[in-house]
Amino acid sequence: MARVVAWVVAIVVLAGLAGRMIDARWIAGDIKGDEATYIAMAFSLADDADLRYDRADYQRFVSLYGHGPSGIFLKLRYHLTLGGKEPVPSDNSLAFGKALAYPVVAAPFVAIGGLGGMLVFNWLMVGLCVVCGARFCTATMGSRAGWIVAIIFVAASVVPVYAAWFTSEIFNFTLVFIGYFLWLYKKVAKTEERSWLLHPRTTMLAAVLIGVATFSKATNAGLIVPLVLDAMASLRLRRSVAIAIVFLGTTLGLFGLNFLITGEANYQGAADGLSRRYFTDHYPFDDQGTTFSQKGSAMITNDADTGRVLAPDALAQVPINVWYFLVGRDAGLVPYYFPGVVLALAWLVRLRRAPIWQWGVAIGLAGSVGALIVFFPDSWNGGGGPTGNRYFLSLYPASLFLLPAGMPLWPSLIAGIVGVAFTGAMVSHPYSASAKPWLNVERKPLNYLPIELTLVNDLPCRLDSLRCPILFIAEPTVQFYYMDGRMYSAEPDPMGDGKGPVVGNWIAGGASTDVLVKTDKPPSRVRIEFSSPIDNTVTGRFADRAFSAKVLAGGKTAVTVTRPTPFRYHANSVYVLHLEATNHFVPAERNPGSTDRRNLAVFVKPTFVYDDEPR
Secondary structure: OHHHHHHHHHHHHHHHHHHHOOOHHHHHOOOOOOHHHHHHHHHHHHHHOOOEEOHHHHHHHHHHHOOOOOOEEEEOOEEEEOOEEEEOOOOOOEEEOOOOHHHHHHHHHHHHHHHHHHHHHHHHHHHHHHHHHHHHHHHHHOOOOHHHHHHHHHHOOOHHHHHOOOOOHHHHHHHHHHHHHHHHHHHHOOOOOOOHHHOOHHHHHHHHHHHHHHHHOHHHHHHHHHHHHHHHHOOOHHHHHHHHHHHHHHHHHHHHHHHHHHOOOOOOOOOOOOOEEEEOOOOOOOOOOOOOOOOOEEOOOOOOOHHHOOOHHHHHOHHHHHHHHHHOOOOOHHHHOHHHHHHHHHHHHOHHHOOHHHHHHHHHHHHHHHHHHHHOOOOOOOOOOOOOOOOOOOOOHHHHOOOOOOOOOHHHHHHHHHHHHHHHHHHHOHHHHHHOHHHHHHOOOHHHOOOOHHHHHHOHHHHOOOOOOEEEEOOOOEEEEEOOOOEOOOEOOOOOOOOOOOOEEEEEOOOEEEEEEEEOOOOOEEEEEEEOOOOEEEEEEEOOEEEEEEEOOOOEEEEEEEOOOOEEEOOEEEEEEEEEEOOOEOHHHHOOOOOOOOOEEEEEEEEEEOOOOOO
16 A cells, blocks of 8 residues: 555655646646546645635736636635524635546645646546556456457547546546556456456455546446446345445535635535636635625536427437437537447447456446436537537447457457547647547538538637637527538628628538538528639538539529428527539639638528518
């Protein structure tokens, strides 16, 4: 035990010192997602030895980033008394509105290495997962090729992109990965091997880790089920009860710790929804004297679709969500977690020879996926426009342990090739991919996949205000969501007098483009007019209606789509407009007086007609 402690201390010190030599601010870029809260929490622990947000925390963040903690979640604090609890004045201090597990573990690295220590800590977790995965795969396959399988499982997926986030995602992934390794390695290890990993107590340690992951993200709760089922299948009822107790004790104990620190067990706030707020431009304790109640958005949870859980319309979209969950362009398992998909298919092929514990893993994984689809019908990707499926990230490790015994290497090699085709550009530049996730899906083969219409308000393009939602027509409302940069911003008709309202868009030549069109009223007809100074051929599709048109130089051609079938998104109708043209030109090369260097094909001018309007 002393040796283990010595190794841990040495790793923390060396990682912290390495972090001091890294310009983490330059590497990681500006704040994204929920990073502000987790960074502020880790520094509060490292520098102040507390988890309270006050003037010192605000000033420390400004000195680190040059601006306030944009996107921070803060809560009211309460003093516990014998008679109950009393609110702490919000001008005294506030509590952080995120789970404390990741900042607590990262704090020693931050204390030594600052933000660079936090960066190194994230990549250390990825490396630890690869080492543990390689040991499991090597034992299962009976070959050193297990190292290749483990590296492909992590590197040919979206996992390394999340290591670039200063949030709990990669931490939760690691907790589950190591937890399942501790539980299952003894199932595949050689009988003559002598290691502490083979001791039954490692299963209890696994239950602790999954309990921490569940406290950090409740969607991980189903991952404890396989451990309990495995003990029950072995007729060890006392052991199954002990596993459940350890898991619940860990999870509830951490909520209890949060209660002692903040006065509320739930770090997402009280049921009134007023004690937790989200701040983006003005912050408590800033130089403008902003108060807690003056700015910020009240937010008891990050999930915008909790009111639709089990609603008839939400249940009706389960089949299409299953399809999107598998192959969606922005969050599908196939493009972002392909190595795990291959392992699951390999397990199904050898289903009859699968051990009972793998059945438990499959049941727990399938049940957790089902819960995401049912309980988060409009944000099962994690909400906020992440790269890939953020919620599935911590479920992904379970799929490695479906690896069939004696599986050859070639399925994983195929998984690596396909996985790299989808995520290789992101993994090779994880910080850039995290900073501008809407750019990741612009290239092939990702843009061949369907757009998740059930996630309209949580697609990555929502993070770029120039992409969506763009108001195209005020009444009845028509909004455009540009899925890529190959349709340019709306502008006046170049074939008109140039003084009219914004009526259309140029599309780029040499490639296809996709646009989501969201209307608050379904049109009965959509007329799309095309014009171009050069001859062109346009092909496309509006929802389920395909069309093509030939455009003569200097002329106009129109197509009419009658009663396109909408996708119902809450009270709105959503359509996918797909366009591509054969020829292109650069205005500056045709007209010496022009400074427009864009690659243009045709100008697109849509008109929407409704049933209650005259023909």
